[in-house]
Amino acid sequence: MTGAADTDRGTPLPEDLNSQLAQAGSATVANLLLRRGLRNVLMTGVRPLTEGQPPLVGPAYTLRFIPAREDLDTLANYASSSNLHRRAIEECPPGAVLVIDAFGSTGGASLGDLMAARLVQRGVAGAVTDGGYRDSAAIRQTGLPCHHRDNAPRATPVALHPVALDEPVGCGGVAVYPGDVIVGDSDGVAVIPRELAPDIAAEAADTTAYEEFAAREIRRGRPLHGLFPATPESRTEYDTWVAAGRPGQEQPWT
Missing domain, CATH: 3.50.30.40 (Ribonuclease E inhibitor RraA/RraA-like)
Known part of the structure; x- marks a missing residue:
């Protein structure tokens, strides 16, 4: 093997x-x-x-x-x-x-x-x-x-x-x-x-994108609960954020 x-x-x-x-x-x-x-x-x-x-x-x-x-x-x-x-x-x-x-x-x-x-x-x-x-x-x-x-x-x-x-x-x-x-x-x-790499790569891209959204929310003062790990509700918020063009994703940490 x-x-x-x-x-x-x-x-x-x-x-x-x-x-x-x-x-x-x-x-x-x-x-x-x-x-x-x-x-x-x-x-x-x-x-x-x-x-x-x-x-x-x-x-x-x-x-x-x-x-x-x-x-x-x-x-x-x-x-x-x-x-x-x-x-x-x-x-x-x-x-x-x-x-x-x-x-x-x-x-x-x-x-x-x-x-x-x-x-x-x-x-x-x-x-x-x-x-x-x-x-x-x-x-x-x-x-x-x-x-x-x-x-x-x-x-x-x-x-x-x-x-x-x-x-x-x-x-x-x-x-x-x-x-x-x-x-x-x-x-x-x-x-x-090797056989898992394509699925892991696709899931990793999604995870990385969601974490950009979560980081934005944390910068705005939101607590981790209900945000990270993701919930069905926070995923819906994330989808809305993506559909709106990901506003605020470039904001630096403060």
Whole structure:
């Protein structure tokens, strides 16, 4: 089982779906998945590399590490074109998110700046690991949206041995199947089963729009009760507001 059809998992997301999920963010996505009984979808201890970086959205392409062993993990082996870490950089599809299962280890780097630059050049949407990155300042300069646990300046072979590409992994305590849709922002990283992504995106767009209405009402002094969570009555008010052209939606918080 892959969690997504083999024919779909490498396909880039439609632009409208990508935009809806980017605007919604990881917290809204997690709440919508909770309604479907999916509780463990937010990665633990995984945060943005750079404050204010763009949202990260795309289907997962996975790499899995296990602990390194000295007879196998040499710099010579690491330099080989058959090394799965290096292959992941060259084989992650454009528009995808490289998800790296480092079993929570920051003893060696899951990624460095030259690898990040190559991912940008190849059109990859971003990278996520429950390990860490080296050359963090230089990675920021590439513009690649990245999430990790913490800085990991040591060379990869010191602690990490790559064993699998494009197979199910665990990252930040969450199961990630190839093709699952990754949504990362300032709150964290959420994982959506691929087959649910269109419905979650549509519901997220509606939820985000309703929250604009709720924020407007709160600015006007209205209490949360009867407004958030939405009620049938407040949804009717919201529909009227939308029909009127959403007046007041640009008012700043005061």
